[in-house]
Amino acid sequence: QKEVEQDPGPLSVPEGAIVSLNCTYSNSAFQYFMWYRQYSRKGPELLMYTYSSGNKEDGRFTAQVDKSSKYISLFIRDSQPSDSATYLCAMSPPLGQGAQKLVFGQGTRLTINP
Amino acid sequence: GAGVSQSPRYKVAKRGQDVALRCDPISGHVSLFWYQQALGQGPEFLTYFQNEAQLDKSGLPSDRFFAERPEGSVSTLKIQRTQQEDSAVYLCASSFGGGAGGYTFGSGTRLTVV
Numbered sequence A: 001q002k003e004v005e006q007d008p009g010p011l012s013v014p015e016g017a018i019v020s021l022n023c024t025y026s027n028s029a030f031q032y033f034m035w036y037r038q039y040s041r042k043g044p045e046l047l048m049y050t051y052s053s054g055n056k057e058d059g060r061f062t063a064q065v066d067k068s069s070k071y072i073s074l075f076i077r078d079s080q081p082s083d084s085a086t087y088l089c090a091m092s093p094p095l096g097q098g099a100q101k102l103v104f105g106q107g108t109r110l111t112i113n114p
Numbered sequence B: 001g002a003g004v005s006q007s008p009r010y011k012v013a014k015r016g017q018d019v020a021l022r023c024d025p026i027s028g029h030v031s032l033f034w035y036q037q038a039l040g041q042g043p044e045f046l047t048y049f050q051n052e053a054q055l056d057k058s059g060l061p062s063d064r065f066f067a068e069r070p071e072g073s074v075s076t077l078k079i080q081r082t083q084q085e086d087s088a089v090y091l092c093a094s095s096f097g098g099g100a101g102g103y104t105f106g107s108g109t110r111l112t113v114v
Helices: none
Strands: A004-006 A011-014 A019-025 A032-038 A045-051 A054-058 A061-066 A071-076 A085-092 A108-113 B005-007 B010-013 B019-024 B031-037 B044-050 B053-056 B065-068 B075-079 B088-095 B109-113
Touching (some): A004 A085, A011 A019, A019 A085, A019 A108, A032 A061, A045 A054, A045 A061, B010 B019, B019 B088, B044 B075, B075 B088
Parallel strands (some): A011 A108
Antiparallel strands (some): A004 A019, A019 A071, A032 A045, A032 A085, A054 A061, A061 A071, A085 A108, B031 B088, B044 B053, B065 B075, B088 B109
């Protein structure tokens, strides 16, 4: 079993819909949680970065972390065709325990239909 | 430069051939990381440098893989005697510190072993 599980999709929704993406993980040492967006033939681009449990909002994007359930989510409001990409969750343990190393989920391929 | 630059963008190698992949990090970035991304999967950690010191090489899949960063700037990932299972996108990332939230990824080198 992988340390980080993410449904690969594909997920297809109409423009303007609310999108919910999520990951589960097994390593309770993870403290830093990230969401990356990856367009085709490009490198991952950091979208959201959170530490420990709670919510974080940035424009149309909201990241949630529930450490008790080992579950993280990314919500995209008012989705746009330009949001079509693969979304990767990533996480790492605290400093001193290999913080530099990220563990990624498989990625969810998202398509927003005009 | 403005971003992390990787070359070549695409590489086709015959099985058994040696290859060298180059990464030019963002100027001044101390930390440099290599990841391997197989088709349809998330990136997997290979190795990490802080300046010229290779602090973690736990993700290198075999002794055919070797990475260096001799002057603390440009890095080269070398794969000897390539095998078909080495076919993947090799991503380089750099950050000013070592923290998980500060990565900037390059667009990667797509290696195909035939």
